[in-house]
Amino acid sequence: MRLRALLDTDALGLRLLGGEDELDRTVRGVMTTDLKDPSRYLSGGELVLTGLAWRHGAADSEPFVRILAAAGVAALAAGEAELGDVPEDLVLACVRHRLPLFAVHESVAFATITEHVVRQVSGERAGDLAAVVDRHRRMMTSGPAGGGPDVVLDLLGTDLDLRAWVLSPTGRPIAGSKLAGAALPADVSAKLAAEHLAAARTGRRGPHRALVGTTTYSLFPIRSSGRSAAASRDVRETVLSDWLLAVEADAGDWPAERLDLLQGVTQLIAVERDRRDAARTVRRRLAQEVLELVQTGAAPAEIAARLRVAAPVLLPGLGAAPHWQVVVARVEWEEVGGGPAGPSVEGGGGRRAGGIEGGPVTQSLLEEILVDPLTSGPEHSDRIAVAHTGEEAIALVPLPAVSAEHDGSESGILADTLLEAVRDPLSAGLNDDGRLTLGVSAAVHSAEGLRGALEEARHARRVAAARPGRVCAAGHQELASHVLLLPFVPDDVRRAFTARLLDPLRDYDRRHRAELIPTLEAFLDCDGSWTRCATRLHLHVNTLRYRVGRIEQLTGRDLSRLEDKLDFFLALRMS
Secondary structure, three states: OEHHHHHOOHHHOEEEEEOHHHOOOEOOEEEEOOOOOOHHHOOOOEEEEEOOOOOOOHHHHHHHHHHHHHHOOOEEEEEOOOOOOOOHHHHHHHHHOOOOEEEEOOOOOHHHHHHHHHHHHHHHHHHHHHHHHHHHHHHHHHOOOOOOHHHHHHHHHHHHOOOEEEEOOOOOEEEEOHHHOOOOOHHHHHHHHHHHHHHHHHOOOOOEEEEEOOEEEEEEEEOOHHHHOOOOOOHHHOOOOOEEEEEOOOHHHOOHHHHHHHHHHHHHHHHHHHHHHHHOHHHHHHHHHHHHHHHOOOOHHHHHHHHHHHHHHHOOOOOOOOEEEEEEEEEEEOOOOOOOOOOOOOOOOOOEOOOOOHHHHHHHHHHHHOOOOOOOOOOOOOOOEEEEEOOEEEEEEEEOOOOOOOOOOOOOOOHHHHHHHHHHHHHHHHOOOEEEEEEEOOOEOOHHHHHHHHHHHHHHHHHHHOOOOOEEEEEHHHOOHHHHHHHHOOHHHHHHHHHHHHHHHHHHHHHHOOOHHHHHHHHHHOOOOHHHHHHHHOOOHHHHHHHHHHHHHHHOOOOOOHHHHHHHHHHHHHO
């Protein structure tokens, strides 16, 4: 704003005492001081408000004004409440240094002037910044990226003093302003992502307010230009893939101009999001081609040739062919509209896609989940190739070849690690009607093993789907035979099987306190060893033999037979 505008505002009660020729100066801020030397707090362009408490005599005015002029302040406004009138020596000093001087009527509080100037200056800055953002958006739309989200976030920091970050749906930091300094702590990022996803599921318009500890954040959704055009589509189709802009401020009392500016910023960042999505097209196509070859039973040599094409794209500069790992994901939603859900492909009933094309949705989400935040390079996603088929998303993940010094420990992606990173925020986005299940294969060393890795990952995902929770994952380590079989046995069959074998023992224990069930568990755990089992239970071997005989009598089974031992083992696991 200009100094001239201050005189045109009657509510400020300002009277010009000198500097008529300098009224076109620009005001960049406001500062109140009664220090003799406030230079350390001045950066230039301020309107300085003073109550004249620093002045003890006429000789004090000249050095005070000289300091202000040297600092490049826009003008000085002196209050009349202390001395009644602004001293003549101060007026003359301001004339000598060409510093505009205003008198502030005693009925006007400095806070009133400060609030007016800050509001006007902020609005002016927002307007200027909006023009810059608009130019930047046009540049990014018409050509190569002009610096990405960091550029516009830096503008927010330098021009509006706003600390801001761009976060993924899982809370992964994508960009941040220099003013923001260090990245948000991981727990804060995850909390903000969860708050955003939960608010988005309600259908409320952003920005959404989130309080983490004692800090208030405003969360603005960043919607891809392609997806946002389809406003009538189910919100569940985009909620798990949209980015968000987290601003360390409460936008509840912001003027419309500033809110419009931040909406423009989100649109600009959305352009960058679309650019990154487009860059993933090649990797997606490579993954789709490999997947089709694997599923149609192509010769290993043909698959290996396609992998050789994919490796340089996913791991540029890698000398040797990598190992490969497969991750399978599926997002399922309950039926929309209040009716019962259709039958689940998992065999348990109660879930289906609900009209959403689940494959592409899960593909975008899996690409985000598999990002390694420690990966170097311009893009964190440059080692991820995800295809989709039906309702599944299938990731082909290259791993660098294991060195000769490798200690044999587990390498590559671990299901537990994935789950820990994304469970909390994504559970908020899935709300009460969605589930995400993940399966992770072991690493394979050649094209011949890729088909087995795909089936292994799919089996692991089905094991995860049999568990409770909104977000579940399982790895190849969990695919023991009974783990593979039990989740897919219908519930009524499980109940009948366990009741037939174990109910007689439970009834006997209840009536006689005989502890047959604990004895059976210990006997199987000790591989049928009488001595080890008796030692574990602190029993005489004869007492143990009596109990095992009673178990066999009540159930009609023989614990010396492998088949009967296996039946008891499965019944205990299902109970």
